[in-house]
Amino acid sequence: MALSCILTCEHAGNDVPAPYEHLFKGEEEVLYSHKAIDFGAFRLAKHLAEKLQLPLFSTSCSRLLVEPNRSLDSGELFSKYSKALSEQEKQKVLAQYYFPHRQQVEANVQSEISKGNHVLHLAVHTFTPAQEGEVRQADIGILFDPDRTLESSFAAQLEEALRSLNPSRKVLFNAPYAGVEDGFPTYLRTRFTDDQYAGFELEINQKFFLQGEPEVWEQVVDEMTEAVKSLLLPKG
Template sequence: MSASWALLITCEHGGNAVPGDYAPFFADWGEVLASHRGFDLGALATAQALARAVAAPLLAATVSRLLVDLNRSVGHPRLFSGVTKGLPRAARQAILAAHYHPHREAVARLVADGLAGGATVLHIASHSFTPRLGEVTRHCDVGFLYDPGRIAEKTFCARWLRELACLDNDLIVRRNYPYRGVSDGLATALRRRFGERYMGVELEVNQRFALGGEESLTSVSDHLADALVRALGRKTVCL
C-alpha cells in the first residue's frame, strides 16, 4: 500500500431536496421523499465525520435520488424514478446536466488530480440502508462494499474493519452487504476509468442509528472515523 494517500469522501444521497421547477411532480410524494427511497438517512452526517477526521474534501449532493440517482450509470433502469422516468427526454437531459454530471465530474476531477500527484486515491462514498426491506430484516450495522478482486481494496477494508471492531466489538459488520461492491455505482465506474491506483469503498451504515437519534448516529460515525484514521496509519495527502 502506498505511503502517500489522497483521500476523498463523497455522499451521493445526502438529502431529499427537490428543485423548485420539479416540485409540482412530487406534490403527492412527501412520505416517500422522507423515506429511504428519497435519500440515505444519516449518510451525510457520517460523511462529514469522516471528512473531518482525515481532513479530506467532501463532495455531497442533497438533491433527492427520486429526481435522479447520482450513484447509477446513465442508461441504468433506476437512474430516474417513477416520478421522473416519464418526463420528456429534454427534461431528463436537463436534470442530468444540472445535477448528475456536475457531481460525478467533480469527483472524477479530484481523483485525477490525486493520481497526477503520484498518490494512491482512496475514495469513500458514504451511504446508508433501511433496516428492513420488504419482508427482509438486514442483520448488519455497517457494510463495507469493495471489489474483492482488487487486493488493495480488500486489504484496506479488512484493516478498517479490524480497527472498528477494536473500538466497538458489538457492531455487526459485514463485507459486500447489503449490496455487492461491484454492482453499478460511482465507485465501479471510477475503477474502470482510473485503474488500480484508484480505490473505491462504499460505506453502508444501518439507518437504525439515524432513527435512534443524534447521539446514536454520532457515536457510530465517530467510531467509523476513528477507525479510518487508525486504518490509514500513513501520511495523508489532501486533494
C-alpha cells in the same frame, strides 16, 4: 506513493428544484422517506470530513429526480416520478444535477493520481434496517470489489479497526449490497487501475440514526471516524 483520501455522499439530501416539484404533487411524503434520502449519511460524511480534514463532495438533489449513484444506462437512473420527463428535460436534469457531482469527483481523483498518489474513495451511505420484511444483519457494510488487491487490503484494515473498537458491532463485507453492483465507485474502477484507485461504499444501518438514542448514533460515528483515521496513518 502517498495516499489521498476523498469522501463523497451521493444521497445527502432530498431537495427537488422548483421546476420539478410538480412531479411529486400529491406524493410529497415520499420525499421524506428513505427512498429519497440516506438518513444520517451526510451528517456522518460531514463529521468525517471535519475531524479528518478530508475533502467532501456531496449532492443534495433527491435521487428520486435523478440517481447520482447509478450509471447512465441504469433503469434506476430516473425514478417512477421522473421517468415521464421528456428526453430533452432528462438531459437538462443530467446536465444540472448528475454530471457536475460525478465529474468533479472524477477530476479530483485524476488530479491526485497525476500527483503520484493512490486515491482512497469512501462513498458514505446508509441503509434501511429491513427490506421487504426481512431484517438486515449488518450494522456496518463495507462494499468493495474483492478482485481488486488494494481495495481488499483496505477493506481488511477497516474491518479489523472497527472490530477492535467495538467487537459487538456486526461489520460485514459486501452487505447489504454487493460492492460490484452499479454504483459510483464501480464506475470509477473502470476509469482507474487497481494500483491507482480504491473505492468503497460505506453502508451504515439507519437503525442507529432513526431508532437508537442519540449517544448510540454518536458512538457509531466516533467508531467510524477512528477506523477511517487508522487507514490514513503512514504504514511501516
